[in-house]
Amino acid sequence: MSYYDKRYIKYLLVMASKGREFACLGGAGVAFRGFEVKCMHNLDTALNFVNWEKNKPNLYLSVAKYKNIPRFTFNPKDRRKETSKWFSSNSSDITAFDLFFDFDLGEGDTWESLIKEVNSLREYLEEYNVPYQVWFSGNKGVQVVIDGDYLKIDKIDRGNIYPHKTIVENIKEALNLKTLDLSNNGEKSKLRKLPYSLVIPNQKGIPKEEFLKIPENQMNVCLPLTNEQIEKFKLDDMKTVSVLNKVNLTNRGTLERFSELNLMEKKQNVAEFIKMFDF
Amino acid sequence: MGNVYRMEYFDDQFKSLASRLARSLGLTIRQFLSDVRNFTTFKEKLREVFSLDSSLANYVEGMSPNDFKLFFNRPLIQEIIETNKGMDTEVFTEIQEDAPEIIIQEDKKVQRFFKAVFFDKIKKKLRRVIAKEVKVIRNGKVVLKYRDSKGRFVRRV
Numbered sequence: 001m002s003y004y005d006k007r008y009i010k011y012l013l014v015m016a017s018k019g020r021e022f023a024c025l026g027g028a029g030v031a032f033r034g035f036e037v038k039c040m041h042n043l044d045t046a047l048n049f050v051n052w053e054k055n056k057p058n059l060y061l062s063v064a065k066y067k068n069i070p071r072f073t074f075n076p077k078d079r080r081k082e083t084s085k086w087f088s089s090n091s092s093d094i095t096a097f098d099l100f101f102d103f104d105l106g107e108g109d110t111w112e113s114l115i116k117e118v119n120s121l122r123e124y125l126e127e128y129n130v131p132y133q134v135w136f137s138g139n140k141g142v143q144v145v146i147d148g149d150y151l152k153i154d155k156i157d158r159g160n161i162y163p164h165k166t167i168v169e170n171i172k173e174a175l176n177l178k179t180l181d182l183s184n185n186g187e188k189s190k191l192r193k194l195p196y197s198l199v200i201p202n203q204k205g206i207p208k209e210e211f212l213k214i215p216e217n218q219m220n221v222c223l224p225l226t227n228e229q230i231e232k233f234k235l236d237d238m239k240t241v242s243v244l245n246k247v248n249l250t251n252r253g254t255l256e257r258f259s260e261l262n263l264m265e266k267k268q269n270v271a272e273f274i275k276m277f278d279f
Numbered sequence: 280m281g282n283v284y285r286m287e288y289f290d291d292q293f294k295s296l297a298s299r300l301a302r303s304l305g306l307t308i309r310q311f312l313s314d315v316r317n318f319t320t321f322k323e324k325l326r327e328v329f330s331l332d333s334s335l336a337n338y339v340e341g342m343s344p345n346d347f348k349l350f351f352n353r354p355l356i357q358e359i360i361e362t363n364k365g366m367d368t369e370v371f372t373e374i375q376e377d378a379p380e381i382i383i384q385e386d387k388k389v390q391r392f393f394k395a396v397f398f399d400k401i402k403k404k405l406r407r408v409i410a411k412e413v414k415v416i417r418n419g420k421v422v423l424k425y426r427d428s429k430g431r432f433v434r435r436v
Contacts, residue, residue: 123407124409127407173390173392175392175409176392275428275429276408276409276427276428277409278428279390279411279428
């Protein structure tokens with residue numbers, strides 16, 4: 001049975017997708033955006049539409065949460081026109097925007113140095129009991145996310161979300177996080193990987209026909225990481241075959257830390273954490 | 280205004296804003312605070328200093344007589360009053376650099392931040408913060424200190 005046919009995997013994907021734009025990009029040239037996944041049927045529709053088995057695109061979610069994502073045509077010719085219109089005018093539909101830290105291996109970086117920087121940020125998140133999630137991005141990075149429900153949007157200016165954009169920039173500078181990638185930081189249409197989705201590793205420089213042949217069990221899972229998995233991080237443990245054999249994925253969720261706190265406490269802790277970088 | 284944590288915050292804000300106001304008037308902080316000699320002159324000075332920040336200015340307007348008394352009795356204020364009575368205790372002084380005659384535009388410099396800790400008296404434990412360097416004068420010598428974003432002096436780790 002294919003990975004995306006397993007009900008407990010579909011459940012995890014659907015739960016993570018609620019209220020966000022769903023997208024399939026990459027693989028064999030797929031570019032599908034502006035979709036909402038509210039149930040397993042929606043997920044199946046999207047995967048069938050992009051012919052995932054053949055084209056193997058990456059799956060993404062928006063960093064923003066929306067109160068309403070319109071239903072667009074599946075006619076490829078007209079879809080782009082409709083979604084472009086929505087992208088340029090959807091600021092009023094955005095209800096929340098995550099604080100998103102995208103750590104990426106650059107040239108000369110090692111996994112050890114990247115994990116060290118992730119832990120440098122985590123030290124402060126833990127100190128202030130900030131609810132956060134950490135997952136492997138699927139290829140060469142780690143993503144740390146603080147849900148947008150805990151931080152109000154002050155303004156959306158020229159497509160950028162504030163104060164979120166500034167906060168991430170300040171934290172990068174204050175903690176000297178070299179591997180923290182600021183590309184498109186704070187942009188309202190920014191995407192992040194869908195937790196528990198599959199990624200073909202190391203696509204760059206490999207001909208399309210070659211990387212599409214990579215079997216599913218050798219792809220990587222965008223896996224939400226426990227503290228132990230972060231400390232003992234190994235790339236091989238992120239392969240589909242390893243994850244399915246060693247990790248109990250049933251109802252695993254995105255492993256948000258301090259999830260037992262109530263909403264008010266989470267918001268207060270996030271505010272306190274941010275104030276620390278507000279010179 | 281009874282919370283210890285809040286009172287320490289107000290102490291730091293008073294020092295920081297008083298330094299700023301003194302600098303803008305071309306005075307040392309000691310000169311600027313030299314007229315704080317009793318409860319009445321303290322209240323006037325507090326209003327003057329906190330007027331630099333709109334939220335603090337609002338707060339001062341709403342302070343009760345008891346709130347003023349609590350602030351007046353803080354070690355920081357009492358030290359200032361003792362100094363002004365002519366005792367030989369030196370009030371904490373920030374370095375004030377002379378205003379330059381020529382200002383040359385420079386490229387943006389990278390700011391330096393440091394990991395630091397401070398002792399949280401309410402939670403009774405060391406807490407991690409981020410700090411920037413500041414130069415201060417203590418007993419006539421220039422020393423490096425570290426302040427966090429709330430203006431608290433903290434210990435670099």
